[in-house]
Amino acid sequence: MSALRKFAIAPLGMALALALTPMAEAAVQPLDQIVAVVNKDAIMQSDLDRRVTQVRQQMAGRNIPMPSDEVLRRQVLDRMITEQIELQMAQKANLTVDDEQLNRALRDVAAQNDMSLEQFADTLEREGMSIADVREQVRREMLISQVQQHNVASQVRISDREVDQYLDNAGSGANVQYHLAHILVAVPQSPTPEQVEAARHKAEALRQQIVTEHADFQQVAAGQSNGGEAFEGGDLGWRPRAELPTIFADVVPGMTVGEVSEPIRSPSGFHLVKLVEKRGDTQQMIEQVKARHILVSPNPNRSDEQAKQLATQLHDRIASGEDFATLAQQYSDDKGSALNGGELGWVNPGESVPAFEQALSSLSKGELSQPVHSRFGWHVIQLEDRRQRDVTASNQRDQIRRTLFQRKANEELEAWLQQIRAEAYIDNRLEDDSASANNGGQG
Structure with missing residues (x-):
């Protein structure tokens, strides 16, 4: 995750003045270009380039087909804009990650890759990355997690009654699990009818590409989805029925493996969901x-x-x-x-x-x-x-409680991210002129 440089008005004005002076223009290197402004922070071309390189490496490691360079850059910048808003909120709330927390998190990442921290650092260096860059990336992700926890997850409660109601409704299918992939075509907060119709048309067109023209679902998700898992090819992983987003709960159980749903409307936009795999419940002894x-x-x-x-x-x-x-x-x-x-x-x-x-x-x-x-x-x-x-029954209740919490938290998070973007000043300079310099748009 790239570092974002903050600019005060005076230094930025001086840089622009130098660029307009012919003699200075011959004496200095070209300035790093600003690709987006998020409230008072700037995202630079070099930051975006580094992040795109990282995303490409991650996608290649997972064998996810790449979208075009232009599409990927827009997707990555859109993600960086949202993250920068969250980091600004972390700074405003005086949230921090100390060295002990950061080192512990890095050791966990190394252990997940069956390495010591020293081996992990050596591997990163061989792949052209530094442990300092990864430390910064993990630090930012931990700050963002704190912000989301404080603003979203801490507000979510699951009662025994909700668990009981789920068990009553799910019956024998409570332990069935679904492997899903997902594409979101987002709409702005309080969209106009024209914006809703445009998003619906785009979702239908993407489904047509996948179902009729046999386009790769992962590649379409990576290039077109506004969902948080776009760079994983839209992969949501395995989810028990209780963890299905509410808008999917009535659709997914009736789907066949490999099927892609019709566009599903939610306050965030239109969703396409693919049932990748399905597995049944088993007794737990x-x-x-x-x-x-x-x-x-x-x-x-x-x-x-x-x-x-x-x-x-x-x-x-x-x-x-x-x-x-x-x-x-x-x-x-x-x-x-x-x-x-x-x-x-x-x-x-x-x-x-x-x-x-x-x-x-x-x-x-x-x-x-x-x-x-x-x-x-x-x-x-x-x-x-x-x-x-x-222990099937007791484990089932615990699992349902966890997954109902995750479902509710995911839905609240999606709405909250949409809200904070709507409240921010976003000047996305990769977008068309007609869409740039917007105040409170999708960016």
């Missing part, structure tokens, strides 16, 4: 374990070695016949379970720290572990029982 433990933690008066010794003594006393629950109540530093004699109840996979879970996996029913070390201290663990549990 897990093994739960019932266990109890005594935790002995180091403290200012007890070293780690002394904690281990006490845990070993407690293990031996239990093995000799003393009551586990009584010793847990007396000695365990896990106060939450100590009151219940060390009982943890039924534990799902992944709910315990790795060392604890690994110890449980090796125990037989009724068996007592040797002292087990974790970051909390030393544990004496007893496995009481194992069982297979169908």
Whole structure:
């Protein structure tokens, strides 16, 4: 993501004056051209060039067909304009990303690519990018995420009633998942009838290209979609039925794989959705374990070695016949379970720290572990029982809650992005003269 230079009125005026002086014109390099103005910030030609290069590399890595250079540049600049508005909002709200957050995010990106941070930096350098550029890109994306979280996601609530209503309506299809691709032809906020009709006509023409003329959906999306996933070929990924945007919910379940919908109207514009793949629901079984433990933690008066010794003594006393629950109540530093004699109840996979879970996996029913070390201290663990549990229903409710939240947040985000663009001054100099220097247009 490119850096955007900010210009005060005086420096910009001086630069223009020099450019108009014949002697100075021969002595200086040509000025970097402004391609857009967003409120008081300028987006430069060099910024756009760098961003277009990055997008081309990303699309090539995903084997997404490229639109023409002119179309791609317009698409990229449109995205940069929206991002710049959000970054201005972050600055106004005094939002920041500190070095620790940024380094942690970069390590996560490197780990997702199965690399250390050093290996990731070396790979970037070989591909003509610097770790400094990527740090700046990640920093900007984190700021934008904070702005969206504050203005959109934090306002979204999903009630138990909404989950219940969804389950009542979805029935047996609640766990069906759909792999979708999407094209949005946007309309301005409060569009005129002519603008709505123009957008509808464009959406119908794009569908005709894809269905009748066999144009590649990804390439059309990359070149024509106003959706946030345009440079991914319009790919929305896999979505459970609950996560389908509301406007798609009645259309997608009736589509066949490979089908492209008729234009679907929303406040943001007209949508074309393609059903790429579909998969059904499956039963979800897990093994739960019932266990109890005594935790002995180091403290200012007890070293780690002394904690281990006490845990070993407690293990031996239990093995000799003393009551586990009584010793847990007396000695365990896990106060939450100590009151219940060390009982943890039924534990799902992944709910315990790795060392604890690994110890449980090796125990037989009724068996007592040797002292087990974790970051909390030393544990004496007893496995009481194992069982297979169908968690389809509970997992389904959790998934539905998450995906209903995501659906609502996505819809609110789309409307909010449209609103902030409408309220901004945007001079998009790649657009036709008749569309440039607009105040509050689509830019």
